[in-house]
Amino acid sequence: MASVDFSLGSVAVALTPRERFAEFLQARGKRITRQRQVIVDHVASRHEHFDAEQLLADLRRTPAGAGASRPTVYRTLTEMVDAGLLKKMVLAGRSVYEHDYGYPQHDHLHCTSCQKLIEFSSAEVEAICGAVAAQHKFVPRGHRLIVSGLCADCRSSRSRSRHQDRV
Amino acid sequence: MASVDFSLGSVAVALTPRERFAEFLQARGKRITRQRQVIVDHVASRHEHFDAEQLLADLRRTPAGAGASRPTVYRTLTEMVDAGLLKKMVLAGRSVYEHDYGYPQHDHLHCTSCQKLIEFSSAEVEAICGAVAAQHKFVPRGHRLIVSGLCADCRSSRSRSRHQDRV
DNA sequence: TTGTCTGCAAACACTTTGCACTTTT
């Protein structure tokens, strides 16, 4: 975690997430606390989508994060989104986070049965968003495309067991 | 609301929303109650996006819906989504509904400052979703594309007053 | 030392549920 230049996916970045977060905090007169470090590091070490409760539970399983509190986790997640480290999306009623920093822009396929998320990217979508925003005099800040449906696994098990779809 | 063939936007449909809902309810052995009728009619009479609390408040202002209860509103909205009359999306922490029945597929520009929603449609987006789903062996059921940013109004007022962006 | 952060408990907003009573069928 001490490297000055590392790569994730196909994009190379200059600072580790931890460093970038520190930079962000300092720029705002916020403090680099043990808790915030533990949280960024933990989040940076795993690359999947997660929600606040999951993160909290995971943290409490580690020695460093054993005493993590819910409010701090929520507060820090918000800061990480502000810092551009994470992206937040709302699925099935709760906030789901994913890495943003150093990751290429992408969208999602969402299985409404098992809640699985599959990533994909499309330059066309990007282009369409820009064009539409311009047409409406919008300053675009990002977009979110979620194609929902049934994944291959759930499609086959669908006939056997009954599931509750949650959007 | 008694016509058998009316048009909304550019699409003509055979049944009024009320009729379609009745059909849906009957098909499921559910009952056509006064409350459900009042709610469908009210929703059908307004074409904007709304949330459950707004609808409840609006209903209570009408003679017919004066005694509307929160649970019934929530329950009926869910049924209307199931019936294909409404679409639901989650923005800034709460569920927002819009008409689905008889309306052409479209996506949204979302102003993160004033929460305004602007609709647009794009056949290309449609095509991309289908293609991507196929690639991942997904059975697509729909998609949601939200381009977020600042609308023209908020862009100009942004420098004067401070706003809180909510995603 | 100064001002931010943390953790706790309590508050929150939105939504759902248990239940006795009312209504549709």
Added chain:
DNA sequence: AAAAGTGCAAAGTGTTTGCAGACAA
């Protein structure tokens, strides 16, 4: 009469906040 629906109040979720003590700068 039987079954489903309603409204009330209460319980849930997921998330946020007030505050006293803890801690980085």
